Amino acid sequence: MNIDSHYGVKPAVAPDGWEVPVPMQERSRKTAERFVQVALQLLREKTFAELSVAELARKAGRSVGVFYQRFNSKDDFLHVLLSAYFREALEWREAVRPEGEPATIYAEILARGFHGIMENRNLWHAALERSAADPEFWKVYRSFRERAVEITLRAMEASSDRQFSDEERRQLAIAGQVFNSVINNQIINSPGPLRLEDEDFLPELTRIAVKLAGL
Template structure:
C-alpha cells in the first residue's frame, strides 16, 4: 500500500467489533478492515493539502492502493467515510488523554506542569490531525463538528477534575469557570490558526506552545 495505515489497524478492528464505528459497513474479513485503515490513513494525509470537497474518491483509493469498489464495500458515502475518520481521531485522542491522566497522579503534580502538558497535548492534537480538524470546522454548520465537540466536552470535564485541586488562591466557586474558559481560549486560538493562519505564530512555529502556556497559566493564576 502506498500510504501508512495510520498505525491503528488493531484499534479499528476492535472499535468496529464493538460498534463504535457505526458509519463503517460491517465485515468479518480482516482484509476489509485493513483496507479501511489504509483509506483512513490516505484521507488524513490528503486533507492536509486539500478541502473535503476536493477529496476525490478515485484519488483517495489510488493513494490507499485499493479500488473504488472496495471503498463502497466499506462506506456508503464520502460523508460516512469522513465521520469514521473523525471517530477514529477522537478515540485516538482519548487514548492519549488517558495516558496524560496517568502521568499526573492526584497530588503529585503542579498547576504549571499540568498546564504545560495540556498545552502540548492540545497543540499536538491540532497539528497531527490538521486536515480532519480543518475540514470539520469548515463544515460545522452541517453538523460535522459534533463528533469532535462531544470528545472535547469529555476532555473539558476531565480538566476540571484534574486542575481544580491545584488552584490555590482562587475561590472554589470560580475554579470550574476559570478552567473551562482557559481551555476555550486555548482551543479558540488554535481554531483561528487552523482556519485563517493570521500570524504572528503559525501552528508549526515552535514558539506557539510557549506563548499559549504563558497565556493559560497566567489566566488560571490571575487574582
Template sequence: MTTTSPRGRETQPGAIAAPRQTRSQQGLVRMLQAGRELIEASGNLDDLSINDIVERAGTSIGAFYRRFDNKDAFFDVLQDAAMEAGLEHVRETVERDPAWRSNDAGTLADAVISFYVVTFRRNRGLYHASLLRASQRKASWDVVKSANHEVLAMMVPRLVSALAQSRGIKADHDTTQALEFEVRATVQMILGMLVNSVLNDPGPLSLSSRQLRSWLQIRLRRCLGLADG
C-alpha cells in the first residue's frame, strides 16, 4: 500500500520510520539538516553519500537505515520538509508583511519577485538536484511545482485585485479571469528564467547577481503595464 505526501507524492510506508525516542528524533533532525547543507553545496544527489550525511550529523549508518530505505527516500523527506517550511514562511509573510497589505500593484509585483529570488537563492542546490532527478523520470520536481501552486493561490488574487484597481476597472468574473491569466503567465515566464539560471549558473541571469532582483522586478512591472519602480 502507498500513501500520499502533503505535496502529492506517493511514498512507500517504509520510506521513513517514525523515531520513538527524543534522542532518536534529535538524530533524525540532525541528519535532515546535514543533508540539507550538503545538497545545497553539491546540487546533485549522486554526489551525496550516506556516510557524509551521518558523519556530519554525528549519527550512524544504522540510524540512517532505521529511518530511510535508501538515499532517494531520504531526499524525498528532505524535499517535502523544505517545501512545507517554505509554504509556512509564505503564509506568515502574506499575512504580516506590509507590502502584501498595501493593495498597490507595483509594490505587490516587486514583492512577488523578491519572494522568488530569495527562494531560488536559498534552495539553489535543492532545486538543481531536484531538476536533475526529474531528468531521470523521477517526480521530484513535481513536488516543487505542487508547492508553487499553493504559493500562487495565496499571491495571485491579491495582485489581481490591486491590478484591477490600478487600471480603474471593475473586477467582475471575466475581468478577474483575464487578469489572473495575465499575472500567472507572466510569473510563469519569470520562473522559467529562474529555473534556467539554476541549471546554467553562472550566466547573464546568475542567481548571485546584484542586478537580478531589480531586473526581474522591472520585467514583471512592464509586462503588467505598471510604471517602473
C-alpha cells in the first residue's frame, strides 16, 4: 500500500472534530509510515482487537513509547490506517482508463473495491464495528467517498462521451449503496446464502449492482 507521507506527531483538530495529520520531519514521517505498513501486514492475519501496540512496535522495530509519540491512541491509529486505505483507493480509481462501455468500467471499479476490502478485511471489520457504536464514525471520510464517486462518474461519462443525468447519478448511488451494504453485512454477520469466499459472490453482486444502476 502506498502510504501518504503527512502523518503528524501530534495531530491538529479539524473542523469536523477529527484530528488530521500535520507535516513532520523526514525521520518521524518514516517512523509513522513504518507503523502503518507493519500494521496493515499484521491485520492480514489477525483482527484489530487482537493487534497489540506492543506487538506492532516490536514488529516495526520501534518502542511502544515511540508509537504513542506519533499517534494519540490505538483507536486514533485506526483512523490513520483507514485514511491510508482510502488514499490508495482514490489512487487506483484515478488510474482507471475510460475505455469500453460504462457498465464495463463500473464492474471493474466494483471488483477493485471488493478485492481491496477482502485484502484488508480485518481493518474493514474493525471500522464497521466502530461505526456501529459511533454513528458519526464515517463522517470524517465523507470527502473520500465524494471524491471516489466523482472519479467513477468522470470515467463513465468520458467513456460514453456525455454527462449523466441526475436520475442516472441517483441510480448509481443506489447501486453502490446496495453493493457496499451486502459486503458489509457479510463481513459482520455472514448470513448467506452467498458468502464472500464463494466464487460467484462477486459476479452475482456485480450483476445486481449493474442492473440497479441501469447500465
